[in-house]
């Protein structure tokens with residue numbers, strides 16, 4: 553998954569274009585920037601690559617999610633349905649607006665379970681936020697049907713699934729809005745950065761204004777611009793965007809190597825009786841950043857995870873007890889540890905978390921191991937890794 557593995561001269565060249573003029577901001581200073589508009593260049597290229605009308609680059613994946621929600625008019629008291637297995641950014645981005653995160657179960661896709669989503673809908677629900685974890689996707693047709701039926705926004709968190717597709721379309725481009733992260737460990741990186749894509753012009757214009765204090769970006773005198781809406785500062789710097797421009801040029805290469813390496817590992821694990829794989833919805837193609845597989849039960853999964861480490865195979869994740877990605881680990885959320893006050897509505901919802909039944913998610917997550925696919929490995933190294941993985945897993949079965 554990590555683009556940082558192939559940081560090189562291309563990134564240095566793009567950053568130097570910016571350093572030569574010293575114009576580190578993405579807006580204005582037209583005469584001084586030697587014609588370089590790295591953020592704009594990234595947005596144009598990325599929108600085209602994703603098959604979307606519009607792209608808005610921002611400072612992180614988390615701020616992309618908040619900006620996307622804000623752009624569609626979500627705010628205090630609105631409920632957003634999100635999965636129990638995700639990165640903490642999901643609930644952070646919702647809470648930042650005073651909106652209410654409603655956590656529901658995942659299924660063997662490792663993403664939102666459509667029946668759990670439907671069961672969680674109330675009169676306050678405004679948005680369903682599937683998170684395409686570890687390179688593969690939610691059942692987007694099922695979720696889209698639910699959203700259409702109940703008039704809800706579908707916001708795809710594709711931060712971990714750049715390059716994956718569903719029925720021929722780029723993940724992130726299928727819902728009303730899609731978000732990406734370009735933090736340091738993602739498929740491509742800006743150092744820090746994120747993006748929103750959409751085909752909806754209103755959402756795009758709102759995003760553009762919201763992420764820059766409400767600036768309307770009309771004309772070429774920044775100080776004279778008007779502020780149609782209240783915004784915030786989630787701008788990306790031109791330096792970060794420059795890194796992203798170079799990394800975007802490497803995306804196809806990254807995806808091809810990931811697929812090669814994934815396939816070698818997957819083939820080795822396929823032959824183990826007792827190992828099964830995450831479900832990929834029909835018509836979906838992963839971005840191959842992780843091989844996620846199931847052991848028959850929790851005890852064997854824990855043993856297999858331990859055996860992998862002891863067998864010298866790095867970068868295997870047992871999310872069930874990993875503090876950042878599953879509800880089990882989010883004590884600060886479940887036990888209400890904000891720095892300041894929460895609204896009563898948010899507090900009431902979060903207080904329910906300790907009593908909510910997530911046994912459906914537990915039954916999947918307790919058996920899941922995800923193995924990172926790196927792009928720096930040679931074919932020989934992956935073959936060796938795959939053999940070691942197979943031996944380690946067989947030793948506990």
Ligand SMILES: *Cc1c(COP(=O)(O)O)cnc(C)c1O
Pocket residue numbers: 611612613614615638639641642683685709711712733734735745746
């Ligand atoms: C990384 C990530 C984010 C947040 O992105 P940042 O750029 O680190 O803020 C959000 N959602 C998911 C699923 C992620 O993996």
